[in-house]
Amino acid sequence: MTAAVAYAAAPAAATPCPQPPRAAAGARPRTGGGLRVRVPLRIVVGAQYRDAxxxxxxKVAALAMRPEGCTAxxxxxxxxxxxxxSVTERGLKDLARPDEADGLTEVVTTRRTLRGGRGQSAHRTVRTADADEHFVWIPVRAADALSPRLLRLYALIAYAEARNTPLAVGDLGGMLYHHTGKKAGQHLGARQAARLLDELAATGWITVHARQGLQxxxxxxAHRHPLHPAPLAPAAAPDIQDGSGADDHAGSLTSREDPRTDRPVTKTGVGGGIRRRRPTGSRGPGHDEKRSNTSGPQIAQERGDLTRRAWEVxxxxxxxxxAVRPFLLRRIDxxxxxQLAAGAGTERLTARLTARWASTEDPRRGDVGRWILGSGLVRRGCRLDGCESGTTWHTGERCHLCEDIAAAGAERLAAEQQRPVPPAPRPEPPAPVRPTTWLPWPPPPPDPSPAPTPAxxxxxxxxxxxxxxxQALADLGAAAAIDLYGRARVLPHLTQPEHDGGTPA
Known part of the structure; x- marks a missing residue:
């Protein structure tokens, strides 16, 4: 059972979990949390739906609450x-077509055309959820302020908080998916989920209480409003003119916006012709040498080879x-x-590097980057996560498992030293040397008689x-007899084993 299926099939009874201190209790955000929308859980955890x-x-569900419905x-x-x-259109297509798993359509779109043939914006409504269907309440302003992937992560955390279900970084990474590229359909993993959590926490929509949950x-x-002003989503990507109409017509069927839309359309918000200029460090026409870009960043911190937390470590x-190469800096980052995603804190990694850099156990000759990867950052100790070179990191005491391993090794060595050494076996006397018996040299073979002529x-x-x-078989052997008398006359007489090459000894 995957984590997404386990989320959707969560029991009604809440799992016991210690409650962390409410971060919103000490903050003074803007009054009220704004409008909320009841979102089916299948949209949040379903891999068939894009993040958008x-x-x-x-947004469609919020606009559909108006008397005239969503006509934007x-x-x-x-x-x-x-x-x-284009991204919005792809998200609408996922919601407007029946799901392959259960055949449900989340957004119903109705095309509208005036009597004269002039098109109007489509009318959209959302599916009425069942009474026993799992859902999560999401603030509408979160969809406006967060990117689609961060919004999905926020929805997962809000549902887990409502269910009082403990979460791990790996659980969140198992419910987020790649939707494009070679890894489409695969999970993001714990490392990417940890980075997204840091980014979401920086917006103020969630608060992460480190090590204050279950086990x-x-x-x-999750908050209904950010605890501090959150930046909006990044600038919109260029529009590739995917439309909401049929696949053979790029663009929507509408030609006029409904005048009752609650927000006027601005021409500078979406679909701008933005093109990123390539770096100037490229080959000029007619030149084989590559021009250097002296205006670019020259140090690792400006180039972005190391993140902020890596600089702290x-x-x-x-x-x-x-002096470390950029490739090694990216590997170090x-x-x-x-290690930070696995639970090792920044202070622990910094203390590890400080102690090993000050010691003389590990040679530091050569590349410093290779030393950091091969020795400085490597954790030493037993299989316990809290063990740091034989010492429990959180308490500073000697690791009990390392002590047991060292004691067992000492006992084994002492037992081997006290074990009596068996006497060496006496060497066996050498075998008597037998005298060499010389056999007489065989006589030379008789001179062969001249071969008969064909006649x-x-x-x-x-x-x-x-x-x-x-007689020829007995005297000369089978080969000479066949040469003299022929195979047809000799074969009937080859009945003795000594006929294979000469007379028997």
Whole structure:
């Protein structure tokens, strides 16, 4: 059972979990949390829906609460959400077509055309959820302020908080998916989920209580409004003119916006012709040499090879990082991020690097980056996560498992030293040397008689009798007899084993 199915099939009874302190109790955000939308859980955890589908569903459901319903064009929805028109259209397509799993359609679109043939913006409504269907309440302003992926992460945390279900970073990574590229359909994983959690916490929509949940997990608190001003989503991507109409017509069927839309359309919000200029460090026409871009960043911190948390970990070696290659810096940043996502704190990694850099156990000759990867950041100790080179990190005491392993090794060594050494076996006397017996040299073979001519061989074969053939077999062997008398006359007489090459010894 995957984490998404387990979420959707969560029991009604809440799992016991210690409640973290409410971060909103000490803050003074703006009064009220704004309008909320009841979102089916299947849209939040379903891998068949893109991240943008959740944002589009919340906006359509909010506009559908008006008496006239949702009549906004796709471009207006994209402007509300801070997305491009094409991304918004793809999210609408996921919601408007029946699901392959259960055949449900979340958003029902009705095309409208005036009597004269002039098109109007489509009328959209959301599906009425069943009474026993799992759902989560999401503020509408969260869809406007957060990117689609962060909004999906926020919805997962809000549902877990409502269910009082403990969460782990790996659980959140297992419910977020890649929707494009070679990894489409695969989970994001714990490392990407940890980075998204840091980004979402920076917006103020959630608060992460480190190690205050069940069994040392992080406890997450979702807010109906950010505790401090949150930046809006990044600028919209260029519009590629996907429309909401049929696949053979790019663009929507509408030609006029409904005048009752509650927000006017601005022409500068969506679909701008923005093109990113490539770096100037490229080859000029007619030149083989590559021009250097002297205006670019020259140090690792400006280039972005290390993130902020990696700089905090590498504070003891900051003066040595200028000589480290950018490739090794990126590998060091990835290793630090992996260990931080696994639960190792920044202070622990910094203390580890400080102690090993000050000691003389590990040679530091050569590249400093290779030393950081091969020795400085490597955790040493037993299989316990809290063990740091034989010492429990949180208490500073000697690790009991390392003590047991060392004691067992000492006992084994003492037992081997006290064990009596068996006497060495006496060497066996050497075997007597037998005298060499020299055999007489065999006599030289007799001189072969001259071979008969073809005429003589033909006369012998005509005058051959069975007794002569058998005598030749006994004297000369099978090969010479066949050469003299032929195969047809000799084969019937080859009945003895000594006929294979000469007379028996």
């Amino acid at each position: 589908a959740l944002s589009v569903y919340i 064009k796709v471009s207006v929805l994209a402007e509300y959400l801070g997305l491009s028109k 040392g997990r992080h406890a997450y608190e 590498l504070e003891p070696l900051r003066h040595e990082l200028a 990835a290793e630090i991020g992996r 003589e061989r033909e006369q012998l074969r005509q005058a051959a009798t069975p007794d002569a053939v058998r």
